Amino acid sequence: MNAATHREFKDRLFEQFARVGKALSSPKRLEIVDLLAQGERTVEEIARETAMSVASASQHLQALKAARMVEARREGLYAHYRLADEDVFRTWQAVRSLAESRLSEVDSVVEAYLVDRDALEAVDATELMERLSDGNVVVLDVRPEEEYRAGHIPGALSVPVDALEAVLQTLPRDREIIAYCRGPYCVFSDEAVALLRSRGYRAHRLRQGLPDWRAAGMPVEG
Amino acid sequence: MNAATHREFKDRLFEQFARVGKALSSPKRLEIVDLLAQGERTVEEIARETAMSVASASQHLQALKAARMVEARREGLYAHYRLADEDVFRTWQAVRSLAESRLSEVDSVVEAYLVDRDALEAVDATELMERLSDGNVVVLDVRPEEEYRAGHIPGALSVPVDALEAVLQTLPRDREIIAYCRGPYCVFSDEAVALLRSRGYRAHRLRQGLPDWRAAGMPVEG
DNA sequence: CATATATTCAACAGATTAGTTGAATAGCAT
DNA sequence: ATGCTATTCAACTAATCTGTTGAATATATG
Structure with missing residues (x-):
């Protein structure tokens, strides 16, 4: 292959790779990908x-569709969009975690809006997995019920954060409670843990969200 | 947190994540990241x-520096750039592999420029790793010598593709030869394998490049 | 000090992108 | 068919991005 042809080859190849990068270059599109990781949604x-x-x-x-990262299913009036496959989430995860580790601004933003988040003492997926088998822990899925139905951690109870107050007394006081949510920056679980603690429960936040749990190869029910 | 504040939080957060996406949204920048995965380079x-x-x-x-993905070291007149950490390569890898699996155009480009690439019967890293211990295989690093010096597969010989012709007769005819290169789309190894085969050697291409080998946790020497 | 070289910066033109608005399309309900 | 609703499309503006050119900066050398 001569030099000019080689350059042409590389240009065309990297142009394709950049289609994925471009799709991930807008905050709103990333938010869509993050949202669709919970399950399909209409426009x-x-x-x-x-x-x-x-x-x-x-x-x-x-x-996103042009980059083949989402797919649509039409049902009557509604177009239901979903991530085209698990790799799309994994790529978003890689971008997110690179930003987490390299951009201190991510921490600044989190600290500015979620005061004292460390106090909620997040638990990691592997840690929760171990404790699950001990059976001495209550897991709460505080996402909207529909997302719980689309898949949840085995044994978790669906308690959308708005409904938490109402079911508080049914929760055992002697067991540790772990609340999880959509992802590491989803605030529902923060709010749930704060409420639980204010009522005297021992509660923690799961650091990862359900999509991360699933992508890590952990079991998902429902 | 009220709705408006929550929105502000998400906007600022995803704006940060998008900095990484934006850095990866240009073909030329991806090419730079791919290149820097071989080792540092001047501008x-x-x-x-x-x-x-x-x-x-x-x-x-x-x-790329604004997204904290590369770092520069100044030495005399020259600025030497390098990837800021291994995660940068892993993120690029995720983007690349998503494009590979979802965008059929990647295959079209490869097929258009690298005719009959399948014939070179690429070998996977894990496969090579097994055969390495058997010891019945010769591994050639066909990248420029400087890149070999910056790190190579243990036991590999440095044979830049231009120098291959000259050292052909020193290669054992009874052992299988596996040539590797910068990455899955680097053509040096294709050329090396084609030349070797035309002279009667049993030669194969390693599907991954050295950075992929390293990122997979395989041993690197030098 | 003058000169040379590598890199960065600043200003510009052309292309691309994001968001808005209003119209077009497609499928359901009556 | 008529109306209703979800989605998409088209046209437009403002903003951003890419590459070019030439100047500015920084560091070496003679």
Whole structure:
């Protein structure tokens, strides 16, 4: 292969790789990917949950679809979008974790909005996995119920954070409670743990969310 | 946290994550990351190897530095750039492999420029690792010698592809030869295997490059 | 000190991208 | 069919990005 041809080859090849990078280069698109990791969503739901106009959400979805990272299923009036495969989540995970480890600004943002998060003493997936077999721990899935139905940690109870207050008394006071959520930056579990502690329960946050749990090869039920 | 604050939190957080995505959204920057995975380089070297002007290379390097993905070391007149850590390569690997699995265009490009690549019967890292202990295989590092010096597969011989012709007769005819290179799309090993085969050697290509080998936790020498 | 070289910076032009608005499309309900 | 709703498309503007050019900076050498 001569030099000019070799350059052409590389240009075309890296142009393809960059399609994936470009898809991951917008905050809103990353948020969509993170959201779709919970399960499929209609355009309207995505628009609402990411605070975008429907047209804007649709356009970002087209961009993700052009990079073959999401797929749509049409059902009646609604287009249901989902991640095209597990690797999409893994790639987003790699980007997220690189940002976590290299960009101190991520910590600054977290600290600015989630005061004293360390106090919630997050537990890691592997740690929870061990304790699950001991059976001396109660796991709460504090996401919206629909997400629980789409898959949850085996044995976890579905207690959407808004419903927590109401079911508080049914929770055993003698066992440790671990609340989990959508991902490492999902605040539902922070709120749940704070409420539980204020009522005298021993509660912790699971550091990872369900998609991370699943991607780590841990068992998922339902 | 009220809804408006929550939105602000997410916006700032995902803005940070997107810095990594943006850094990976240009073909040239991906090529730089891929190149730096071989070891550090000066701006001029990067510009030459990626077919860019020096000013352009410098700007892309600034962009990567702003995302804290590369670091520079100044030595006399020269700025030596390197990947900031192993996770940067792993993230690039994730992007690359997502593109490979989801974008059929990657295959089209490879097939268009590397005719009959399958014929070279690539060997996987794990497979090579097993055969290494048997000792019945010769491993050739066909990258420029300097890259060999910066780290290579234990026991591999440094035979830059241009030098292969000259050392052909010193290679044993009775053992299988496996040539490796910079990465899965590096063509040096293709050329080496083609030449070796045309002279009657049993030769194969290692599917992964040295950075992939290293990232997979395989031993690296030198 | 003057000169040479590697790199960075600043200013610019052209291309691409993000978000908005309003219209078009497609499928359901009546 | 008519209306209703979810989604997509098209046109537009503002903002951002890429590459180029030439100047500025920094560090070596004579």
